[in-house]
Amino acid sequence: MSEKRAVILLSGGLDSATVLAQAQAEGYACYSLSFDYGQRHRSELAAAERVAQQLAVVEHKVITLNLNGIGGSALTDNTIAVPQTPSEGIPITYVPARNTVFLSLALGWAEVLGARDIFIGVNAVDYSGYPDCRPEFIEAFERMANLATKAGVEGLGFRIRAPLQAMSKAEIVQAGLRHGLDYGLTVSCYQADEHGRACGKCDSCRLRAEGFVGAGVADPTQYF
Amino acid sequence: MSEKRAVILLSGGLDSATVLAQAQAEGYACYSLSFDYGQRHRSELAAAERVAQQLAVVEHKVITLNLNGIGGSALTDNTIAVPQTPSEGIPITYVPARNTVFLSLALGWAEVLGARDIFIGVNAVDYSGYPDCRPEFIEAFERMANLATKAGVEGLGFRIRAPLQAMSKAEIVQAGLRHGLDYGLTVSCYQADEHGRACGKCDSCRLRAEGFVGAGVADPTQYF
Numbered sequence: 001m002s003e004k005r006a007v008i009l010l011s012g013g014l015d016s017a018t019v020l021a022q023a024q025a026e027g028y029a030c031y032s033l034s035f036d037y038g039q040r041h042r043s044e045l046a047a048a049e050r051v052a053q054q055l056a057v058v059e060h061k062v063i064t065l066n067l068n069g070i071g072g073s074a075l076t077d078n079t080i081a082v083p084q085t086p087s088e089g090i091p092i093t094y095v096p097a098r099n100t101v102f103l104s105l106a107l108g109w110a111e112v113l114g115a116r117d118i119f120i121g122v123n124a125v126d127y128s129g130y131p132d133c134r135p136e137f138i139e140a141f142e143r144m145a146n147l148a149t150k151a152g153v154e155g156l157g158f159r160i161r162a163p164l165q166a167m168s169k170a171e172i173v174q175a176g177l178r179h180g181l182d183y184g185l186t187v188s189c190y191q192a193d194e195h196g197r198a199c200g201k202c203d204s205c206r207l208r209a210e211g212f213v214g215a216g217v218a219d220p221t222q223y224f
Numbered sequence: 225m226s227e228k229r230a231v232i233l234l235s236g237g238l239d240s241a242t243v244l245a246q247a248q249a250e251g252y253a254c255y256s257l258s259f260d261y262g263q264r265h266r267s268e269l270a271a272a273e274r275v276a277q278q279l280a281v282v283e284h285k286v287i288t289l290n291l292n293g294i295g296g297s298a299l300t301d302n303t304i305a306v307p308q309t310p311s312e313g314i315p316i317t318y319v320p321a322r323n324t325v326f327l328s329l330a331l332g333w334a335e336v337l338g339a340r341d342i343f344i345g346v347n348a349v350d351y352s353g354y355p356d357c358r359p360e361f362i363e364a365f366e367r368m369a370n371l372a373t374k375a376g377v378e379g380l381g382f383r384i385r386a387p388l389q390a391m392s393k394a395e396i397v398q399a400g401l402r403h404g405l406d407y408g409l410t411v412s413c414y415q416a417d418e419h420g421r422a423c424g425k426c427d428s429c430r431l432r433a434e435g436f437v438g439a440g441v442a443d444p445t446q447y448f
Binding site: 063064065066070095096097098099100101104105107108109111112131132134136137140141143144145147148149150152153 | 287294320331333335336355356364367372
């Protein structure tokens with residue numbers, strides 16, 4: 001195939017929407033992938049669909065996966081509250097092995113599509129301290145992916161692209177705006193309501209709000 | 225916790241049942257994990273439950289996952305036939321990134337359980353040539369897992385155990401029989417019927433049958 005295909009992990013939040021806009025700008029035929037994994041903040045799935053539609057991806061897929069059968073996180077276990085203040089170390093909103101699981105499924109789809117690039121919006125600057133957002137994790141995943149797959153073995157090689165890795169939240173917002181992204185479509189809050197309105201208190205809301213302030217632009221987020 | 229916990233990937237086939245028996249024999253509190261991923265051979269899920277019950281695991285979990293939304297394999301795509309004769313290279317029964325996805329979910333559960341060992345029944349001797357059964361893949365996954373997780377970062381460390389890696393099918397059968405495993409409970413066929421009866425023709429049936437012959441024991445498999 002002559003077109004350059006990419007799979008983009010699209011959560012519906014600010015970071016992954018920016019990554020999708022960037023992949024589009026680089027000329028990729030984009031296939032976006034979201035997960036219905038029993039997350040509290042289900043309105044992010046609606047946000048992902050809005051963003052995928054607005055940016056006219058080739059295909060948007062939602063894979064259902066009952067991670068709440070596994071538990072262990074405030075994001076998937078309703079018996080654990082989402083904290084309102086930043087914590088020391090790795091927070092309770094960490095979902096065990098989440099990016100590993102998501103990248104694995106993206107890898108499977110990429111192999112079927114003949115896509116070589118998988119984009120993920122992880123960021124190691126203004127982030128929540130999740131281990132699976134660090135560059136050393138992304139590199140180890142890429143290495144493993146090229147041993148795991150038929151395409152990898154045949155030497156075609158997958159690349160895990162994390163273009164936001166070293167950017168501040170303000171820089172991410174500025175990049176998205178340059179690509180014409182409407183951040184009003186996105187939802188970042190860990191406990192957004194069914195209309196996509198944000199709490200303004202959780203870690204994710206705090207980082208997002210600081211991003212708009214840092215970028216010197218109006219925050220389009222609706223708060224409840 | 226004082227008990228030694230392990231997560232065991234249990235497909236319901238001969239190999240993974242042997243691995244579970246071995247983990248039990250090593251004194252692990254065993255948590256078995258199966259996937260309902262739209263596979264043709266759904267009677268393997270019933271086999272996994274029988275084996276888990278017979279071996280009295282602490283908990284048996286089935287995660288639903290629509291891999292057939294991804295396609296690309298004779299095992300998940302009904303429009304692709306299961307071959308009746310061995311093929312050159314990586315066969316069409318290869319499911320893109322399957323072991324990567326399964327190990328990732330096992331990793332998430334292991335982290336929640338506080339388990340440090342994840343057992344998988346891959347084998348690089350009498351196997352179908354899948355890239356994600358090779359030792360170099362298992363090692364790369366383990367390395368990635370220890371960068372991906374809170375437990376890995378905190379230095380507790382996960383081990384991916386693949387005890388069948390270097391064993392022939394006959395040796396696997398002999399090991400299982402030493403642990404008292406009833407292979408009549410297991411289903412290996414890629415297109416077993418709803419009673420768990422096997423075709424006797426696919427790659428998986430062929431390897432299994434050769435294992436019983438090699439071990440010099442009666443084959444308990446029911447064929448249709």
